[in-house]
Amino acid sequence: MPLQAFLVERTPYRLRYLVTQTGQIHEIDTLVIPNAGGPSPDLRTDASLFRNFPMHALVSQTIAISKNAALQSLIGNGRTSKADLEFPRTHLYIWARNNASGTVNWAIDVNEGSLAGDPASINHAVLVCMGPTLSGQEAYIDLVYEHSFHR
Amino acid sequence: MALLFTLLEVTPYRLRYLANATGSDNNPQSGLIVNRNLPPGPNVGDLRFDSRIWRNFPIHYLVSTLVVNQTDARRIMQGDGLISTSDIEGIRAHIYVTSLTSNFTAIWSCDVNEGAAAGDPQSAGFSVIIVNAPGGQGGAQQFAWVDIDFQHTFDR
Numbered sequence: 525m526p527l528q529a530f531l532v533e534r535t536p537y538r539l540r541y542l543v544t545q546t547g548q549i550h551e552i553d554t555l556v557i558p559n560a561g562g563p564s565p566d567l568r569t570d571a572s573l574f575r576n577f578p579m580h581a582l583v584s585q586t587i588a589i590s591k592n593a594a595l596q597s598l599i600g601n602g603r604t605s606k607a608d609l610e611f612p613r614t615h616l617y618i619w620a621r622n623n624a625s626g627t628v629n630w631a632i633d634v635n636e637g638s639l640a641g642d643p644a645s646i647n648h649a650v651l652v653c654m655g656p657t658l659s660g661q662e663a664y665i666d667l668v669y670e671h672s673f674h675r
Numbered sequence: 676m677a678l679l680f681t682l683l684e685v686t687p688y689r690l691r692y693l694a695n696a697t698g699s700d701n702n703p704q705s706g707l708i709v710n711r712n713l714p715p716g717p718n719v720g721d722l723r724f725d726s727r728i729w730r731n732f733p734i735h736y737l738v739s740t741l742v743v744n745q746t747d748a749r750r751i752m753q754g755d756g757l758i759s760t761s762d763i764e765g766i767r768a769h770i771y772v773t774s775l776t777s778n779f780t781a782i783w784s785c786d787v788n789e790g791a792a793a794g795d796p797q798s799a800g801f802s803v804i805i806v807n808a809p810g811g812q813g814g815a816q817q818f819a820w821v822d823i824d825f826q827h828t829f830d831r
């Protein structure tokens with residue numbers, strides 16, 4: 525798999541991964557960061573150091589097999605009513621650490637594990653990263669827990 | 676032509692610059708936000724000098740922290756390598772670059788390094804920020820915000 529992710533930072537409220545394009549490919553590359561309790565990188569495993577904190581509880585949630593369920597559970601998509609204010613959620617960002625002429629941009633999305641192609645993560649939300657095609661390109665992915673609606 | 680930087684905002688926990696790729700070159704442009712603690716010339720950002728009005732506050736302390744290499748700089752400026760329980764209290768920032776304009780291919784990016792290693796001997800021993808911008812497409816200028824956010828609590 526040319527795209528590789530490494531956990532580089534974690535707190536009770538944040539997981540940060542460095543994603544690196546290790547190959548030279550000819551189409552947009554996709555990487556799933558799983559949520560199966562397996563070896564790192566894995567959302568539940570990486571959050572489990574702070575097992576009693578909100579990030580671990582959030583990524584451990586069981587969800588229906590649908591992308592909308594994953595988006596709602598993990599990053600709060602669809603939470604537009606006043607009643608939604610207190611629901612836990614994260615925000616998801618991706619930041620390029622280097623660039624090269626002609627590269628395409630990085631992108632980050634959420635899906636349910638089995639729909640994203642990782643059966644071991646069934647009924648859990650996973651991250652889906654799309655990266656450029658040139659070897660050596662790097663980006664940070666931040667998954668940040670919204671610990672207060674003041675943020 | 677190097678990238679141009681303008682200080683837009685400074686608080687005890689944040690520095691924000693406007694980066695301007697002038698469009699004079701179609702190739703990707705690269706620039707440094709230096710850390711010399713000297714009055715910068717026009718269109719130059721200097722992390723220590725620009726944060727000096729908050730001398731006893733975290734943002735100034737952070738950019739005044741000595742580093743020996745890029746790994747060190749990434750640890751305190753990007754949180755890179757802080758994965759143990761004891762690391763949650765460690766000093767760090769996160770740097771973000773947000774494009775204000777777009778073109779069809781190249782993207783903005785940012786990294787950090789130790790000053791001398793990044794090619795600025797006057798910043799030796801301190802972290803500097805490396806900003807890479809897309810080239811000007813047909814002479815068009817490109818703009819981005821560069822934010823250095825101090826992580827003042829592990830709640831963030």
